[in-house]
Amino acid sequence: MPAAQPPATPESPESPARTTAEQAGPAPEPAGAARAKGRPRSAAADRAILDATRETLAELGWGGLTMGHVASRAKVAKTTLYRRWPSKNELVVDAVASLFDDLVMPDLGSLRADIEAVVAQFAALLDRPETQAALLALFAEGTRDRQLRYRIREAIVDPQKRLVRQGRAAAQARGELGPDTDDAAARAEVDIIFDTIAGTVEHRVLVSGEPITPEWTRRFTDLLLGPLIGC
Amino acid sequence: MPAAQPPATPESPESPARTTAEQAGPAPEPAGAARAKGRPRSAAADRAILDATRETLAELGWGGLTMGHVASRAKVAKTTLYRRWPSKNELVVDAVASLFDDLVMPDLGSLRADIEAVVAQFAALLDRPETQAALLALFAEGTRDRQLRYRIREAIVDPQKRLVRQGRAAAQARGELGPDTDDAAARAEVDIIFDTIAGTVEHRVLVSGEPITPEWTRRFTDLLLGPLIGC
DNA sequence: CTGCTTTCGCTACGAGTCGTAGCGTAACTG
DNA sequence: CAGTTACGCTACGACTCGTAGCGAAAGCAG
Numbered sequence: 001m002p003a004a005q006p007p008a009t010p011e012s013p014e015s016p017a018r019t020t021a022e023q024a025g026p027a028p029e030p031a032g033a034a035r036a037k038g039r040p041r042s043a044a045a046d047r048a049i050l051d052a053t054r055e056t057l058a059e060l061g062w063g064g065l066t067m068g069h070v071a072s073r074a075k076v077a078k079t080t081l082y083r084r085w086p087s088k089n090e091l092v093v094d095a096v097a098s099l100f101d102d103l104v105m106p107d108l109g110s111l112r113a114d115i116e117a118v119v120a121q122f123a124a125l126l127d128r129p130e131t132q133a134a135l136l137a138l139f140a141e142g143t144r145d146r147q148l149r150y151r152i153r154e155a156i157v158d159p160q161k162r163l164v165r166q167g168r169a170a171a172q173a174r175g176e177l178g179p180d181t182d183d184a185a186a187r188a189e190v191d192i193i194f195d196t197i198a199g200t201v202e203h204r205v206l207v208s209g210e211p212i213t214p215e216w217t218r219r220f221t222d223l224l225l226g227p228l229i230g231c
Numbered sequence: 232m233p234a235a236q237p238p239a240t241p242e243s244p245e246s247p248a249r250t251t252a253e254q255a256g257p258a259p260e261p262a263g264a265a266r267a268k269g270r271p272r273s274a275a276a277d278r279a280i281l282d283a284t285r286e287t288l289a290e291l292g293w294g295g296l297t298m299g300h301v302a303s304r305a306k307v308a309k310t311t312l313y314r315r316w317p318s319k320n321e322l323v324v325d326a327v328a329s330l331f332d333d334l335v336m337p338d339l340g341s342l343r344a345d346i347e348a349v350v351a352q353f354a355a356l357l358d359r360p361e362t363q364a365a366l367l368a369l370f371a372e373g374t375r376d377r378q379l380r381y382r383i384r385e386a387i388v389d390p391q392k393r394l395v396r397q398g399r400a401a402a403q404a405r406g407e408l409g410p411d412t413d414d415a416a417a418r419a420e421v422d423i424i425f426d427t428i429a430g431t432v433e434h435r436v437l438v439s440g441e442p443i444t445p446e447w448t449r450r451f452t453d454l455l456l457g458p459l460i461g462c
Numbered sequence: 463c464t465g466c467t468t469t470c471g472c473t474a475c476g477a478g479t480c481g482t483a484g485c486g487t488a489a490c491t492g
Numbered sequence: 493c494a495g496t497t498a499c500g501c502t503a504c505g506a507c508t509c510g511t512a513g514c515g516a517a518a519g520c521a522g
Contacts, residue, residue, distance in 0.1 A: 132374040136371035144363075208422070
């Protein structure tokens, strides 16, 4: 999932997505036109680059990561790197996004247990050096670059809101939470819960620099559960 | 409050307190003992540099801020800059820290009103371009540099915990909250509330990129108040 | 097979930044 | 006055950036 540069799309398994879409021109062939004419891009190079990016992030951090380092570690020419990702920012988004896919909503039988499990997973993810090096730096870059912020939300942040939705749905099925009345209100509640969990755990780990212990998780879950369950 | 470099006398760290006397350091000589021997550092240059740093942050962001830019905007030689701050990181910590001093705990007569007022102040601070450009970038750098993280907490983060403590004390005086039983538990509660408020608002504004409305603040305060007040 | 097309590795480049060193001058102290 | 320190200025080597040009490699269509 390289950053869909202007050139051709590599190994898109299903819908090639037509990278020339921004031309908005004739569009002779509708979607599905997998027109690979020349030499196809190396999928192995993609993997090597993303792996090298994560490794370099873990070793040298955000500031120490340069396109040159990544290229040489991936045993790839620097120009090959620039053909796929326009800059370090987009490269790191793709390299880090996959790390967040491992988060799952377990459904342990109670809302409290589910929340605590997700918090623990998130804390473990934030303990990885790649994540630490990349996440806040990406967010910082995103405050200045609207396109980048959109990409970050699309690839990293928003997909995790599914966890909140799933947890809510499970709790509603159990009767721990009442059913949704208003659709907009439900969405706002998902947003606020998500920002609270993600923001608080990030602040605790990455800013305050203190560990997420089971005791802390219990207290934090108390905070979240209070108004939801209605005591 | 420059970063207390090793300004001169490289091999005699036993004479700190240097230049700016408001350093809360050891102060071997009684306060006010300005026993500066040579030419004193220009306080005007300090102010010009910190102002230029904030302006450059607002204009060019974290990535666009270079020591050369700041120096030329402050009409100061680059070497003068390096004599006071070892790097961009420490410079920006000092330049941004003062922005946070304006936050105050208002004591509006109810815990809810106090929380909402502080959230609104913090949201306004996070709307400033200097703050946006600097805060997350500093946090990101802090994940790799322990000294820097300590400086950030010391200069920017921890001082704001006073707001939580003051709010708690006021609420206890009003009878909204019970008195502290355990001292360690009280400290842990202050920490968790602080991480929750700061982390959530930061995530909402800087990551999700959505505004802090009165409506959102009300909902968020509900979340915090639930378990504290005991419904 | 032969062309056509695109990617690949490699080299080289100008521009910009970094942090430091050296020098002469300015400012303040005793 | 001499002594000490900060200042402005210039210059430097090292590094990264992003791009350009080249010949070679790897697929696809005829």
